[in-house]
Amino acid sequence: MIRRETIASASRSSAVLAVIAVLLVGLFCVVVILELGYSGPRPIDVDRWIRVAEEAGATNVVSSIYLGARLFDTILEVLVFAVATLGVRFYLGTRGYKEVVQSIPESNVVRVGAAVLLPPVLLLGIYVVAYGHLSPGGGFAGGVIAASGLLLAAIALGTERINARLRPAVLHGFEWGVLLAILTLATLPAPLSMPLLSDPLPSGRMGSLVSGGSIPLYNAMIGVKVFLSSWVIAKHFVDHRGEI
Amino acid sequence: MGAFHGVTIAIVLFGIGVLGLVIRKDLVIKLLALGLTNSATILCLVSLDSRTPGAAPILVPGVEAIVDPLPQAIVLSAIVINFAILALALVFVMLLVERYHTTDSARIERETNAEEETWS
Numbered sequence: 001m002i003r004r005e006t007i008a009s010a011s012r013s014s015a016v017l018a019v020i021a022v023l024l025v026g027l028f029c030v031v032v033i034l035e036l037g038y039s040g041p042r043p044i045d046v047d048r049w050i051r052v053a054e055e056a057g058a059t060n061v062v063s064s065i066y067l068g069a070r071l072f073d074t075i076l077e078v079l080v081f082a083v084a085t086l087g088v089r090f091y092l093g094t095r096g097y098k099e100v101v102q103s104i105p106e107s108n109v110v111r112v113g114a115a116v117l118l119p120p121v122l123l124l125g126i127y128v129v130a131y132g133h134l135s136p137g138g139g140f141a142g143g144v145i146a147a148s149g150l151l152l153a154a155i156a157l158g159t160e161r162i163n164a165r166l167r168p169a170v171l172h173g174f175e176w177g178v179l180l181a182i183l184t185l186a187t188l189p190a191p192l193s194m195p196l197l198s199d200p201l202p203s204g205r206m207g208s209l210v211s212g213g214s215i216p217l218y219n220a221m222i223g224v225k226v227f228l229s230s231w232v233i234a235k236h237f238v239d240h241r242g243e244i
Numbered sequence: 245m246g247a248f249h250g251v252t253i254a255i256v257l258f259g260i261g262v263l264g265l266v267i268r269k270d271l272v273i274k275l276l277a278l279g280l281t282n283s284a285t286i287l288c289l290v291s292l293d294s295r296t297p298g299a300a301p302i303l304v305p306g307v308e309a310i311v312d313p314l315p316q317a318i319v320l321s322a323i324v325i326n327f328a329i330l331a332l333a334l335v336f337v338m339l340l341v342e343r344y345h346t347t348d349s350a351r352i353e354r355e356t357n358a359e360e361e362t363w364s
Contacts, residue, residue, distance in 0.1 A: 065314060
């Protein structure tokens with residue numbers, strides 16, 4: 001009993017210490033900001049990025065940056081995402097769970113709702129991916145939208161029926177094949193004797209669907225990769241817990 | 245002025261996130277707090293370069309002043325990597341729950357200490 005009380009008091013004192021530490025760090029930040037003299041936003045050179053976007057032929061300036069000037073970072077980001085998916089699969093997929101996954105008691109509302117919503121959600125995902133270089137969106141956002149639609153179908157139908165359509169072996173083959181395709185497209189300029197990570201495709205007419213050089217291609221491949229990886233992560237969580 | 249408000253809210257959110265990360269014992273709540281700190285960082289970076297007459301950085305006719313697109317391109321990496329980190333961390337929480345049947349970090353710590361004592 002005494003031990004439990006000492007533990008409680010110890011955690012309370014550590015909580016007080018944590019509050020004091022956070023307040024001190026916050027105070028330090030405020031002092032530093034005041035000392036630096038925060039005088040509003042600094043002047044920025046937006047025209048430079050507009051020129052970059054016009055050279056790439058993409059209306060969405062952000063996508064022309066992260067799939068153009070900062071392509072190297074984006075490729076590493078996709079690699080980090082792939083490694084996280086691999087980690088989820090490694091730690092959850094190798095644990096043999098034999099119990100039958102109980103699906104949620106079938107309800108007409110969920111089933112009909114999923115059947116009505118799945119096609120528009122998938123279509124919205126494809127639209128966001130396809131118009132990623134023209135309007136807000138891109139591969140990451142569109143892929144996650146489409147994967148959430150698939151998760152909705154999994155809630156309504158159970159994961160077994162989705163697994164029967166999207167077989168895990170094919171899924172994993174596609175997932176890593178798309179990653180390989182992204183890396184191939186990124187290294188394609190080297191054999192064509194162009195600067196590495198530059199755009200090997202013509203930029204096209206700005207504002208049309210087929211424009212922006214290789215940006216739509218990257219968007220499509222990243223969209224497929226994020227869609228499949230998100231579904232793999234969700235599937236492993238579901239299989240492990242057996243909730244859906 | 246809008247940028248300053250955004251940064252202020254971001255600092256407050258970051259503080260709440262760090263406090264949750266340190267004080268709360270539940271591992272899932274700790275992960276939620278980690279997500280909150282990440283969102284606060286994103287809010288800070290995006291609002292630092294916001295402009296009052298500034299549109300989204302999409303080049304459509306009629307839009308004159310756009311905000312700086314570079315921070316938005318940078319935080320995209322932060323969002324995706326936060327998603328990856330949270331997924332992987334949840335897996336580790338699931339493994340811990342499977343072994344110790346609790347998400348309480350203090351109890352897990354006590355049980356690992358007890359295990360070490362029995363082994364030594």
